[in-house]
Structures are given as structure tokens and as C-alpha cells.
Amino acid sequence: MIKVINIEKSYGKNKIFSDFSLNIDEGEFVAIYGVSGCGKSTLLNCIGLLDQVDKGDIFIEGIKINNINSKEAVLNRRHKIGYMFQTYALIEEYSVFENLKLALEYKKNTKSEVHKKIDKVLEKLGILDKKYSIVYELSGGQQQKVSFARVLLQDPKIILADEPTGSLDKENKLNLLDLLKQENKKGKTIVVVSHDEEVKSYSSRVIKL
Template sequence: MIVLKNIKKTYNTGTCPTTALQGIDLTIKDGEYIAIVGTSGSGKSTLLNIIGGMDRSTEGEYYFNDVAVHSLKRHDLHLFRKNNISFIFQQFALMNHYSVFENVEIPLLAKGISKKERKKIIMEQLTALGIADIAKEMPIHISGGQQQRCAIARALASDNPIILADEPTGALDKKTGLDIMGIMKEINKKGKTVVVITHDLNIANMADRIVRIEDGKVTEEA
């Protein structure tokens, strides 16, 4: 279970500080499927990055089961991320000089899994996502939908319990986007906790719960 208490985030990067999150309280149960919606700049990606351990809050508490994520040291935060979180991005974030197969292999290499076992896991994932036939292709030679399937295969290969997706259909046409969201729903049914940021209400309605963020605060949960 994920428990966020009064999470605040201020960026000090520009000339003046920007407060992106102003005190978020949110609980996400294991196996839940949550959609995060809200206007541009409302703090959705900031929140997802904090949940994913890619960034830290400036204030507040973040618990994952018994772990106080907000107080983890850098190395332990890295381990928390590696063992629990998989990210899916709008622009797929594949390594363009690696084949589809090799992209899915990356998290498995990081986990020190043997070559034989890696091959088995990768081909299972590619087959489940309907892209086994393009395992040797490079990302630039395949469609956006296929690239996102590859990114999902990569996310699933590590078998982490939490899948975070920041507008995973934002770069896809409507039909392909719905296909991808169907896959996300299947993933959730198989037991993963899924958190998806989206601008599309049809997609948000596929989730168990919709969390609306405005101005860095939760304004509505349905």
C-alpha cells in the first residue's frame, strides 16, 4: 500500500521557486487502478515522479508498506525504485540503439538474471503483447503503438508490483491508445497496482478511481 501524507514539492530551479504540490494526501491500495487527471501544470507528473522515487518531496511523508520512502538514503531509494516501480512514458523512452528484445532486457540485466532466464521472460512478454515477430527490429522502424507495447513489455519484464504511466497514450492515435489502455487494464487484473495520468476521460473512466489534481492539491476523488 502507498500512503502519501501532506506531500509538498517546491522547485528551486528557475529564478523564482515554483510550488508544484501543496499538500497531497492520497492512499493507493495494492492492486488498485487509479487515474490521475487535471489541467496542464497542475502537478500530475511531479506527483507520479515522487511516487516512483524518481524525485523527492520537499515536505511530507511517503510510506510504501512499512518503508518510509521520504527518509530513504539515495542508494536505498534507488533499490526501492528498482525492486518496486516500473515507468511507462508518453514518448516511450526506448533506447534507440537497442532492438525491441534488448530494450526489454535492460531491467533484467539490472536485476542480474541469467541469459537463459532473460530470453524466456522477454519472449513471454513480447508474445503476450503481440510483438514477438519484431523482437529484432530497432524502435525507429516500428509504429508508435508497437513502441509503446515494447515499453510495456520492458515495464512488465521486471515484474515489479507498481506500474506508473505518464500519459501513455498521449502520442498515439485514438484506436491505438484504447488498445494500449486495454493492455493496462489486463495488467491490473493480473494483480499490478497501476497509476495512469491521462487527459482523456474515456481512459480515466477505465480506472477503479479517478483522482483530480488542481494547483497541486487533490480536489476530487471518485
């Protein structure tokens, strides 16, 4: 499913990866952890087509994805890869509904279908009452849930999550991990970067960088 082959990545004089390789099989739930600055988020960004490696190759479903053009990268992120950002990556001046509607723009849905799909995921995440709230009015935990709702609406084959439980209390953290596990049981490949020990217990494999 995901093959990282002999990659190198540096920022200035700071070398993050040198001759690093990794295989992730389809349907795995992989937790990646390590000390701050070891390259966890960088690796996720390279797999998620948000950053480029300096050397080496990355394949998704047998297709080489590093150095593809921006249009192909957008199509891959739209159809194959759902990304939960540590910083949420929401438009703060928009409502929850307006943010989530963007995830459905490229799909052929009627106005009624858009509302039904968004209502369904918001209800699943316990924030249906925040549908028309402006994002900057929400707590960090609520924004993280909106970020996950966006991924669920996208319905990708691969879910990449960067510290997805960092802003959540114990109950909401376990609820989110349960939902990720449900998506994994549907056949989705999950890759989570986290410092959270409980994330490891949900994963099928743990990788330390």
C-alpha cells in the same frame, strides 16, 4: 499501499504542491487527471522515486521512501515499482531485445529463458516482429509498447504510467488499457496520469488535481 502525506513541492518560485495528501490502496486502478502544469507527472515522479518532495512524507507498503539513498531507490524501482514514461525512456541506439534484456539483468535467467520471456511479452503486445529492430526506427506507438513490455518483464507490485495512451491509435489504446486492467486483476496497483477520458472508464477511482 501508497500514502502521500502533507507534501510540498516547488520548482523555483513555482509551487506545485502545498500540504497535499493522497492514499492509494493496494490493488486499486487510479486515474489522475487535471490541466497541464497542475503537477500530475511531478506527483508520479515523486512516488516513483525519480524526484524528491521538499516537505512531507511518502510511504509505500508502510516504508518511508522520500529521502532514501540512491541505492535503496534503485532497489525499490527494480522490485516494487514499474514506470511507463511519457517519453518512453528507451536507449534509442539499442534494439528492442537489448532494451528489454536490461529489465531482466538482475534476475537469474538463462539465455534461453531471457529470450522466451521477451518473446512472450512482445507477442502479447503484437510486436514480436520488432524484436531486433533498433528503437529509433520504431513509431511512437511501438516505442510505447516496448516501454510497457519492459514493465511486464519487471513484474512489479506497482505500475506508474505517465500518459501511456498518448501515442496510440484507438485499437492499440484499448489493447493497452485491457492489459493494464489484466495486471490490475492480478493484484497490481496501477496509477495512471492521463488526459484520456477512456482511461477513467478503466479505473476504479479518478482523482482530479
